[in-house]
Amino acid sequence: MKVILKQDVKGTGKKGDLVEVSDGYARNFLLKKGLAEIATASGINEITQRRVAEEYHRAEYIKAQKELASKLQGQEVTVAIKAGENGRVFGSVTTAHIASALSAAGYDIDKKKISLKENIKNVGDFEAEVRLMEGVISKIKVKVVAE
Numbered sequence: 001m002k003v004i005l006k007q008d009v010k011g012t013g014k015k016g017d018l019v020e021v022s023d024g025y026a027r028n029f030l031l032k033k034g035l036a037e038i039a040t041a042s043g044i045n046e047i048t049q050r051r052v053a054e055e056y057h058r059a060e061y062i063k064a065q066k067e068l069a070s071k072l073q074g075q076e077v078t079v080a081i082k083a084g085e086n087g088r089v090f091g092s093v094t095t096a097h098i099a100s101a102l103s104a105a106g107y108d109i110d111k112k113k114i115s116l117k118e119n120i121k122n123v124g125d126f127e128a129e130v131r132l133m134e135g136v137i138s139k140i141k142v143k144v145v146a147e
Contacts, residue, residue, distance in 0.1 A: 001020070001021060001022070001023045001026040001027075001038070002018060002019070002020050002038075002039035003018075003019060003021060003026050003030055003031070003036040003037065003038055003039055004016070004017070004018055004036060004037050004038075004039050004043050004044070004047060005017050005019060005030075005035065005036050006034065006035055006036055006037060007035050009030065009035055009036070012030075016047055016050065016051075018039055018044060018047060026038075062133070062136075065132045065133050065136050066136055068107070068132060068138075069130070069132050069136045069137070069138040070138075071107075072107060072109075072130055072138040072140055073138045073139065073140075074139070074140070074141070075102075075105070075107075075138075075140045075141070076140070076141040076142075076143055077098060077101040077102055077105055077140060077141070077142055077143070078101065078143045078144075078145060079093055079097045079098060079101050079142060079143070079144050079145070080145050080146070080147045081093060081097065081144060081145075081146070081147060082146070082147050083123050083146035083147070087122050087123040087124070087146070088121065088122060088123075089120070089121050089122060089123065089144065092119050092120055092121045093120035093121075093126075093142070093144055094111075095111040095112070095114040095115070095116065095128075096111045098111070098114050098116075098128055098140075098142055099111040099114060101142075102114075102140075109130055109132075113130055113131050113132060114128055114129070114130055114131075115128065115129045115131060116128050116129075117129075120142070120144055122144070123144050123145060123146050124143075124144060125141060125142070125143050125144075126141070126142045126143075126144065127139055127140070127141060127142070128140050128141075128142050
């Protein structure tokens, strides 16, 4: 019997999958507990339409992230922070400082997506990576100046 799963079922499939199971398993377990519904032509059509829409939205999201990465590539942001007279920063420059500088420049980037190669504890120019998603990375320049 073919059924459409309404929830993830361990060993059978994930939510929205069309699976072939034995009649007894379908009637006595999946249908009785509300984990699945019998596959009809309209149900199968709905699944395919949903998958097509999900693929389209995912492709649009990836395209938007790649465009943002190309805009960010090589951007320079300035972070003003308190520092001593020899250029030593009080504390260190964090990804939150860089994220706020990027938002001031018009880019809404989460601080968790920014990574630094080393801790920034001096005034000067540094590089940071912005990982927007798997395989989409931009390098930006961070200019640290004393307040």
